[in-house]
Structure formats: C-alpha cells, structure tokens
Amino acid sequence: MLVPLTREKFNQLVPLIATGPQYKYYWGKFPDFLQRLLISVVAAAIVLVIKVIFRLDFGPIVFLLGLIGALYWLWGPVFWASMQNAKCRRYKYSGFFRGRVLDWWITDELVGKQETVDSKGDLVIVENREKRINLEVGDDTGFTAQIKVPLRVEHKAIARGQVAEMVVMSNRPDLSRIEQISDIYIPRRELWVSDYPYLRRDYFPEVSRRLRDHEQQRRNRQPRPEIDTRGSRRSKEIRENRRRWEEEEIDNY
Incomplete structure (x- = not known):
C-alpha cells in the first residue's frame, strides 16, 4: 500500500531542525x-589571532564569530x-508505504583500516569490520526496496512476512519513481531498522495508526456484493418437488 502524504505531514515527519535521536546520532562517540x-x-584561536594581528574594529562581530x-x-x-x-526535504513528493519483509541477511562490511606497529616493529594493517543487516521489503505491486x-x-x-512501514520520497507526483526511502518501522515489534533516524519516532506510529484506521473505515464503507438468492430458492423448490415426486412414485409402486 502506498498513500501520498501532504507536504505539511511530511515536514512534520522529517523536521528541518534536528530531533533528539538525530542529534545523538551525529554526536557520535x-x-x-x-x-x-x-x-x-x-577556530577560536584563528579568530583571536586575526583580531590581534589586524587590530580589527569590528569588535562585536569578531567576538560573535569567535563564540560560534x-x-x-x-x-x-x-x-x-x-x-x-x-x-x-528537497524531494517534492512523498508517500507512506506499507508492505512486508521479503527477506533479510547478514553481511560483514569493511568500515575502515588502521595502521599499527606490532612487537617486532613491522607495520600491520588492521581492518575494522562491522556486521550489517540487509533488509528487503516490498508489496503486492512488485515494488521492492x-x-x-x-x-x-x-x-x-x-x-x-512482518508488516513493514516507511516513508518514500520522489520528484514525481504519482510516486512512480522512488528516489529515497526513510528508516523502516515494524509496528508489530515496535522496532526501527535504520542507521540515521530520518523520521520522528514519537509521531510516525501515530500517523501509521491513523492511516490503518482510515483504510479500515474505507473498506467498511464499500458496499457488499449483493447475493442473488433467487437461484438458491429455485434450487430448493426443485429439490422439494423432486422429493415429493419420488415419495409419490414409491407409494404408487
């Protein structure tokens, strides 16, 4: 399922100013x-040196630059x-995607190299590796990510098979070409699968719940297909007439 999102809703999900989890991510180790x-x-030393050497008169500006x-x-x-x-946020259009986990697998990725010297004085290159999970999601339309x-x-x-939700971004109004995806949310486990937390995690589950309720209400409003009971009544009449005819034939015999 893919539901287009308004620009206002998308801006609420991906705010301009960093959220707490996003700040924590870039705070790092x-x-x-x-x-x-x-x-x-x-930076503070450079500003101070420039002020002392060139004796600039822009005191407040220099102080502000130094403070920044x-x-x-x-x-x-x-x-x-x-x-x-x-x-x-540079993408013009976005949508709420709900599909399922198609597959997942673990890989061992090289994230960096470090040069060091062993006890014999020889140069040794140490590879820093990190295990990563690869997650593939998709829906009935054939879309996968x-x-x-x-x-x-x-x-x-x-x-x-678990339900997976995320936000997709595109520059096309019909979202026919997906340019970017957000982190993935698995509502059954309340689990986020991501590196950088693009979405507001305090707000996205609420959006997900509202869209689920809206979809359920839409299905409930759809008229149920009418069942033609005339055929079944006619078949019942035929069976009853046949039964009576067989009973009369037995009595006559």
Whole structure:
C-alpha cells in the first residue's frame, strides 16, 4: 500500500531542525567529540589571532564569530543532522508505504583500516569490520526496496512476512519513481531498522495508526456484493418437488 502524504505531514515527519535521536546520532562517540572540540579550539584561536594581528574594529562581530567557532563542539551535531534532513526535504513528493519483509541477511562490511606497529616493529594493517543487516521489503505491486544498517541485538525479532512501514520520497507526483526511502518501522515489534533516524519516532506510529484506521473505515464503507438468492430458492423448490415426486412414485409402486 502506498498513500501520498501532504507536504505539511511530511515536514512534520522529517523536521528541518534536528530531533533528539538525530542529534545523538551525529554526536557520535568520544573520538568524534574530541575532533569537534579540536576544531572549536582551532577556530577560536584563528579568530583571536586575526583580531590581534589586524587590530580589527569590528569588535562585536569578531567576538560573535569567535563564540560560534568555540561552540562548534556543541552545535555541530545540530548542523549536520539538519543538513541530512534537508537532503530529504528537497524531494517534492512523498508517500507512506506499507508492505512486508521479503527477506533479510547478514553481511560483514569493511568500515575502515588502521595502521599499527606490532612487537617486532613491522607495520600491520588492521581492518575494522562491522556486521550489517540487509533488509528487503516490498508489496503486492512488485515494488521492492533494500536497506543496509548496522546489526543490533533487537534485530533478532525481525522475521519474513512482518508488516513493514516507511516513508518514500520522489520528484514525481504519482510516486512512480522512488528516489529515497526513510528508516523502516515494524509496528508489530515496535522496532526501527535504520542507521540515521530520518523520521520522528514519537509521531510516525501515530500517523501509521491513523492511516490503518482510515483504510479500515474505507473498506467498511464499500458496499457488499449483493447475493442473488433467487437461484438458491429455485434450487430448493426443485429439490422439494423432486422429493415429493419420488415419495409419490414409491407409494404408487
């Protein structure tokens, strides 16, 4: 099932400003924080050096630039998450997709290499690998989509045939060509399958529930096919007449 979404509804699902989970995603691990902190220190130092050397008169502007640079470690995740959201919001049309899990499999992906020296002084290259789950979803129309995300413990609950929901994006009004998909939601397990959390996870389940209720009401409003009982009544009359005729034949015999 594919239901077009209004622009207003899509903007609510994929906000312009980063949400909490999106900020957490780009906050990263401790090395990521140290990298941002180093950038902040360097940016503040550059602004200070420029002010001292060139003796600029734009005191408030320079101070503001220095403050922004010094706080990059804090606002950096908001900026990068908002940029990621903007990539999705550039698509003109979107839709709510409901299908099923067709297949899933695990792969071992190379995510980076690290050079180190062993006890003998030889250069050793260590490969950093990460297990990922590949999820394929589709519907009765033949549409399929795949997503590859880092493997988590909660992914053990995924099974073939489960209902899967997501938001699809396109530049065509009829959504005939899907350009981008969001993270996948499995309502039966209340499970999200994603790397970057595109959708508002506090709002998408409510949208899903409303669309399910609307679809059920639409089916209930459809007129039921009329059953022609004349044929069945006629057959019953024929059977009754045949039974009486057989009884009369037996009595006459």
